[in-house]
Amino acid sequence: MKKEMIFAGFGGQGVMLMGRLVAYSGMTEEYHVSWMPSYGPEMRGGTANCTVIVSDKMIPSPLSSKPDIVVAMNLPSMLKFVDTIKPGGKIYVNKSLINQEVERDDIEVIKVPANKIANELGESRIANMVMLGNIICREEFLPLDIVKTSLKEVLPPHRQNLLEINNEALDRGCALA
């Protein structure tokens, strides 16, 4: 088993955290994992992405030129990465913010209304967890409860109060899958 994934979006959309959770959960399940962020000078409003690889073998390159899965939280991210996806791969599209269609027919397109559901839960910033819940339950290589325990480990102490609502978001995303 080897999954190469790219998570991409605006600076504040929490794509780094999504990737970290997948890597952390993969580690807990004793897979080999790597997490590689894009990095740049401290500037607001830019786009951010990270590459996560989960594998049952040693991971050679931690970068991915042909990912299995791309998660696009906004339009620029979709446009940037859609052509890199391996034929037969998947793209998860944040339907709430992206209304452009994917123009490839050799990949699967999964549309998730991440922001809409997050807003229903009363917290727009957890759209990332809605998306992640959906991915986890669709891909089925990591159990959702492991992702939830990882979240507890990864969230800094002053954010632990958000644990419950994040778990709710994961469940809502999962239910859609």
Next chain:
Amino acid sequence: MQVVAKKPDSLTDKDFHYCPGCTHGIIHRLVAEVMDELDIREKTIGIAPVGCSVLAYEYFDCDMQEASHGRAPAVATGVKRVHPDKVVFTYQGDGDLASIGTAEIVHAANRGENITTIFVNNAIYGMTGGQMAPTTLLGQKTTTSPAGRKKDIAGSPIKISEMLAVLDGAAYIERVSVHDVKHIIKAKKAIKKAFKMQLEGKGFTMIEVLSTCPTNWGIEPVEALKWLEENMIPIYKPQVLKEAGEGE
């Protein structure tokens, strides 16, 4: 805040890359307006620093050189000695000027190098993501002073303008701020005076401009202006620190 509509000729059409609420942009504009008003765009050479304003060479529409971190006053010295009749300025942050570049600024000032330095003090390292600067306030939290700056470990905020004012070569040194319109007008006057004194061959001039860094202070732009006023102004009092009189 008041934004003057028309772009000064001494700025290019390039959009600034600064964060929302960052006052680097205002300071660029003031320098450019002064260049326009003194009609010196075509005889000015600017030296850009290493810091968030590293791309200043793309914004000022005059000849520009990019220096290595902290060395802008040395680079400016080289330029000025070759072209003593031209106007030469450096634009430097507080990490650049007050930390790694202290030797260069002290000696440029002490030689009375006939250049103008615009010293942007935002009490933090912006570009590299919010580390402590020598100008960081006591108690201020940064990524390398996570418990707040402590005097017994990192000393007190360094007052560069006061330090340089004691040097004979310094002709004019003033500290200004850009947190409200009143202060912006004053800041521009000071910058203009510094350039004028350089044109008159008076020696080293420096304007320290108190500036914001909402991103690394971790607060919203409007709050940042207030934070500057309430926390920086008491430590870094805006004032003329040196003005060499006639015959000096």
Next chain:
Amino acid sequence: MAKKILMKGNEAIAEAAVKAGCRYFFGYPITPQNELPAYLSWRLPEVGGVFLQAESEVAASNMVYGAAGAGARVMTSSSSPGISLKAEGISYIAGAELPAVIVNMMRGGPGLGGIQPAQSDYFQATKGMAHGDFRLFVLAPSSVQEAVDLTIDAFELADKYRNPVLLLADGMIGQMMEPVSFERSIDPDDLPDKPWATDGAEGREKNIINSLSLDPAELEKHNQKLKEKYDQMEKEEVRYETYYLDDADIVIVAYGTSARISLSAMELAREEGYKVGLIRPITLFPFPKEIIAKTSEKIDDFLTVEMSTGQMVEDVELAVCANNSSVHFYGRTGGMIPTPEEILAEIKKIGGGK
């Protein structure tokens, strides 16, 4: 086995330094290694150590000189432009035979360059760090776990040889997260004695830490003594890893991040039937020239892959020259990272192997 944690390379190296018993750090901010000092800024005070942000890299490396001369386990870290400024202190540290660990998270250059990963400081690290006849011991990790292990080794090697040790990595290894475990932990109270250190001449002859030697005969003797240390390193400390040398027709030589990517390329090539092997130098000085020379007895084609326009390739050429093998080169630079597909295309160009 110790628990695995997911950590960024920069932070993992910082924690490894603490585990190695290092209690002193002097540095200056620069991307892409900022997480390393940021981590130590809270971690060192927690264990009774000292973190100090210096006014410049020149100052930082001279603070390291002072602390190492005073007998401490001490470290500094930076990235390419900052290492150039640290060079002064490093030359004095080597001259005065002081143990110290320096980290370089390379970025693209020359000059201010960029901030993305590069391997363009190989010459600087292995040959031309600064003035004088000296060598750094250079370790090049290719994963976060290896960065941890080599950091701890770096302190031990520095003490063993009384020589500066450079951990040479790049922005990618600094920024990426991988699972790590910290198996070793050294108590700072159990470190070897340093009878030469300037810690106060209580009840003993005075000690001097110095690199000045005005008598050329004396200085030559000193240089020869240093040379003997470097020779011993070359004899005893060479480290590398090899893959598929038994059946290979083409052998890639790559270190650090380039080696990781080359491994992917090697897998792709093998899937297509190309018999590709790989040698990954872990010590860049001492350079694993013997294994490369030995391999060249039966291999005609070597491919050196670097994130530079070609630096280590010169050492590979030297190593194979007795057997006249061809040394090919593929490099991306300025912060660009080669892809496995690009390297595969080079392998196909060289042909053979199939």
